[in-house]
Amino acid sequence: MNNSRSSHTAVNHPANYVVGPYIQPVLLAYLRQGGRLSALADAACVTDLWMINPPAKIPVEDYFRLILSASELLHDPLLGIKAGENAGLENFDVLGEALANIRARSLTLGHALQQVMTLERLVHRLGTSSIETQGGNVRFIWRAHFQQHRAARLVCESVLAGIIHLAEQLSGRLIPVMEVCFVHPRPADYHGPEYQQGFRAQCRFSQSHNSIMIASDVLAWPLQHIARPSVVESCAGQMVEQVKNQIGKNLINSPKLAQIAAILGHSERGLQRQLKQQGTSYQQLLADVRLHHAQDYLQYSNLSILQISQLLGFKEQSSFNHFFLRGCGVSPKKWQEMNRN
Incomplete structure (x- = not known):
């Protein structure tokens, strides 16, 4: 009981939050599958207006309740992956500005992803990232702060899918991922092709970390130049x-x-x-x-x-x-x- 109470208190600590725009990928994934905004608002104990115009900072527990409610209303355990696929620079102003500077200096995908990890703490307090080099490959490790929470599977899958999707936006190419690892066990509803479509890689469960492994050569790819065309x-x-x-x-x-x-x-x-x-x-x-x-x-x-x-x-x-x-x-x-x- 003491451990449960301590965990609940940690989640609700004021320092634990996501920025308001961070909920947009969840809402997009939910609405694109035919979900009703009012039903989600009721289930998540918020108003329609709260979701349309969220506060600057949202307590982590409110975010967990939102993503869990969206998944349950749609009967879709893969909502986390779909939320990650809807993540974009437009959701996070601070990342967009920083990555625009990297593009202007013609740096690489690896430089951009390192910048994302540096600024991660300004976007959410769901976990922390680090990078390890393993031979000719690089492993991006994401350590969730709330791995035992009921929403952990959805959140971890959303974060890793989001990293891949962001990398694809930056490079203008699909990212050939070598391996994706999760701390949570293989889900009872696991369906290989759906995970393969979401991550385009072999997925391993019950691992010591949540991570993505990518070849170093891929991280040397140049960023896509985005001009303002006439x-x-x-x-x-x-x-x-x-x-x-x-x-x-x-x-x-x-x-x-x-x-x-x-x-x-x-x-x-x-x-x-x-x-x-x-x-x-x-x-x-x-x-x-x-x-x-x-x-x-x-x-x-x-x-x-x-x-x-x-x-x-x-x-x-x-x-x-x-x-x-x-x-x-x-x-x-x-x-x-x-x-x-």
Whole structure:
């Protein structure tokens, strides 16, 4: 009893908080699955207005109650992963400003993620991060302050998925993660493909730490340059990059032209016309993105070729093998043997 009371007091300590914008990824994940804001407000014991315009700092216990309520209302134990996938720089002004400075100095993805960890304490008090180098790989370790709390699984999965998603926003590329580890045990409702889709890596449970392992070469990737295009550029050359970006985010579902057009707010025919004006086509961009990411996964991840083919939206590994052979002149296995360190 004493341990439980002590833990409850620690969670509710005034110094333990998340900044208001930190709840936005949870709300987005909840609403995008058809959740009703008023129902979540009632379950989390807050008002609709509180969620729309949250206070500057939110006690950790209130945040835990919100994410648990959202998961339970949707009957979705993977809500933490989906919240992480909705995290972005727009949620955290202090990170956005710092990372804009790093972009201006043309530094690397590794520099940016180190900055994120340095400023983490200004965003939340849910845990602390550290970095360890292991041979040619780097492990990002996240130590949760409230690992025994009922919300720990959702929170830890959200944080690690958020790091991966943030890295992808910064680099403009899908991140080939080598391994993801969790302190919590393998969930009874564990479904491999859903975790594979969320983390694009092998997931291990009941480990000594929550962590992500990435190849050092990946952290040397340059940051994506985000310019302020003119109106003409945004309607022309920038469209190609926007299409490629959306294809990358949706590869696992083998996205169709109509789907990407709808996401970008264009008609299917209008998007086709704009791409043709740029000397390309949707099918060509889809092939380019698939081949580019296939090479990244083959070189820097620990996924099997079958798993990689599934992440790229191929129903059969044989189809992926034929596609890769046409694009690179060798089989995926041979290319991997030639390019792995």
